[in-house]
Amino acid sequence: MKNDNQNIPALMKSIGENAKAALRTLATAPTETKNKALIVAAESLRRRQNDIISENALDMAAGEEKGLTAALLDRLALNEDRIEGMAKGLEDVAALADPVGTITEEWDRPNGLVIQRKRVPLGVIGIIYESRPNVTADAAALCLKAGNAAILRGGSESFHSSRAIMESLKEGLLTAGLPEHCVQLVPTTDRAAVGEMLTMADTIDVIVPRGGKSLIERVTADSKVPLFKHLEGICHSYINRDANPEMARDIVINAKMRRTGICGSTETVLIDRDIADTMLPSILEGLMDAGCEVRGDDVVQRLDDRVIAATDEDWETEYLDSIVSIRAVDDVVEAIDHIELHGSNHTDAIITDNAETAEVFLNGVDSAIVMLNASTQYADGGEFGMGAEIGISTGKLHARGPVGVEQLTSCKYVVRGTGQCRP
Numbered sequence: 001m002k003n004d005n006q007n008i009p010a011l012m013k014s015i016g017e018n019a020k021a022a023l024r025t026l027a028t029a030p031t032e033t034k035n036k037a038l039i040v041a042a043e044s045l046r047r048r049q050n051d052i053i054s055e056n057a058l059d060m061a062a063g064e065e066k067g068l069t070a071a072l073l074d075r076l077a078l079n080e081d082r083i084e085g086m087a088k089g090l091e092d093v094a095a096l097a098d099p100v101g102t103i104t105e106e107w108d109r110p111n112g113l114v115i116q117r118k119r120v121p122l123g124v125i126g127i128i129y130e131s132r133p134n135v136t137a138d139a140a141a142l143c144l145k146a147g148n149a150a151i152l153r154g155g156s157e158s159f160h161s162s163r164a165i166m167e168s169l170k171e172g173l174l175t176a177g178l179p180e181h182c183v184q185l186v187p188t189t190d191r192a193a194v195g196e197m198l199t200m201a202d203t204i205d206v207i208v209p210r211g212g213k214s215l216i217e218r219v220t221a222d223s224k225v226p227l228f229k230h231l232e233g234i235c236h237s238y239i240n241r242d243a244n245p246e247m248a249r250d251i252v253i254n255a256k257m258r259r260t261g262i263c264g265s266t267e268t269v270l271i272d273r274d275i276a277d278t279m280l281p282s283i284l285e286g287l288m289d290a291g292c293e294v295r296g297d298d299v300v301q302r303l304d305d306r307v308i309a310a311t312d313e314d315w316e317t318e319y320l321d322s323i324v325s326i327r328a329v330d331d332v333v334e335a336i337d338h339i340e341l342h343g344s345n346h347t348d349a350i351i352t353d354n355a356e357t358a359e360v361f362l363n364g365v366d367s368a369i370v371m372l373n374a375s376t377q378y379a380d381g382g383e384f385g386m387g388a389e390i391g392i393s394t395g396k397l398h399a400r401g402p403v404g405v406e407q408l409t410s411c412k413y414v415v416r417g418t419g420q421c422r423p
Helices: 008-026 031-047 049-066 070-076 082-097 134-145 156-176 192-197 214-220 245-257 273-289 298-303 314-316 334-341 355-364
Strands: 104-110 114-121 124-129 149-153 183-185 206-210 234-237 266-272 294-298 325-328 347-351 369-372 409-416
Touching: 008 124, 008 149, 008 183, 008 192, 031 049, 031 082, 031 134, 031 369, 049 156, 070 149, 070 156, 082 134, 104 294, 124 134, 124 192, 134 149, 134 156, 134 183, 134 369, 149 192, 156 183, 156 266, 183 214, 192 214, 206 347, 234 245, 234 334, 245 266, 245 273, 245 347, 245 355, 266 273, 266 334, 273 294, 273 298, 294 298, 298 325, 314 325, 314 334, 334 347, 347 355, 355 369
Parallel strands: 124 149, 124 206, 149 183, 234 266, 234 347, 266 325, 294 325, 347 369
Antiparallel strands: 104 114, 114 409
16 A cells, blocks of 8 residues: 555656556557457456455445445445446447547548548546546556556555456456556555656646546646546436426436436436425425435425525535435526536436427536436446446546547548648
8 A cells, every 4th residue: 555665756757657668559559459458357357356355345444444425435335246347348348449540531632632530549548536446447448448558546445446456457458468557557545646647747648537526626736737627526407397297206316316426416406496396395205215315495495394404505515425405496597507606517407398498408508418308327428338438527628528438539630642742
């Protein structure tokens, strides 16, 4: 784990140089070679699942001792089903089309030059993430398929789990004949390693931070390396007056309670004021029966004496827990205004049978993902048919929304001539 005597700058410099060297091989590796590495790694995860679960138990025990919330412990926990999910995720990425080398456009110039736009890897990608050990496998798989070397810096909470998963990834790389440094896990929990990564612009081409608000703020403030920002998931479900009541109830309960610790979980429910009395009671009952604490405005509090008064802070909180805030609004315009003021540009949904109102919402909400009549829990690359995703980018440059294999490539222009000289 942490080694106070370790020379962190030297360690990270070595990791960066090794990644850059491995990239030279990986960037031009055949699709079949990359796929073999992923498939072998998946088989290794299944074969080594008992070892992985044993290492995860160490992380879980430490997390409980540190007082992690139930939601964070859920994010951290691994079992046979979740390991199978990781293995299947690697195989799903292997099955995706390889974007590297794809000619996205080609045209001829009057002077005879032939110009092509071609997809190429981004380079070396640094991923900084917190408690979810499955990110180790997901991020490595996506980077590998897109021809990028990866430097993974997982959270201290998942240190043992990530190391165990890394052994399977390494087995896949070596079996396929790829350099083992194509994917590296930073071997220390010392936070100085994160600070060092943020300065490594000479060896890291882009950093993807995945975690809570404090991590994102630190990385944004300190990084000298370009970022794919994965901000908080302050996601909203808005129930419009023309919503189907049964659909609205089912969607809201699923959007909040299916898995409360993921970034696509709904944190705030908005509902038109004139239907609150008729439509909201059954939703409140369903949420509370599922163990959810509800914090609401005056309208919501009047409907159930178990509702806690919401504060201004609640509208801007990513709970990642069995807590939801609910507010009444006048109409779709006020709902959009609330989301613009308090949201995080991640994922927001409207529930309505009114097609015109739906379009106002879908066009008016400036988020990476907007949904109609669907649970925000679908904010996931796998559910979009993109395989696993490295995160949901809430920025607007290069990639936005789920960052999958294609989003981890850039382009270059290939110009072919027959001796042309510019006059």
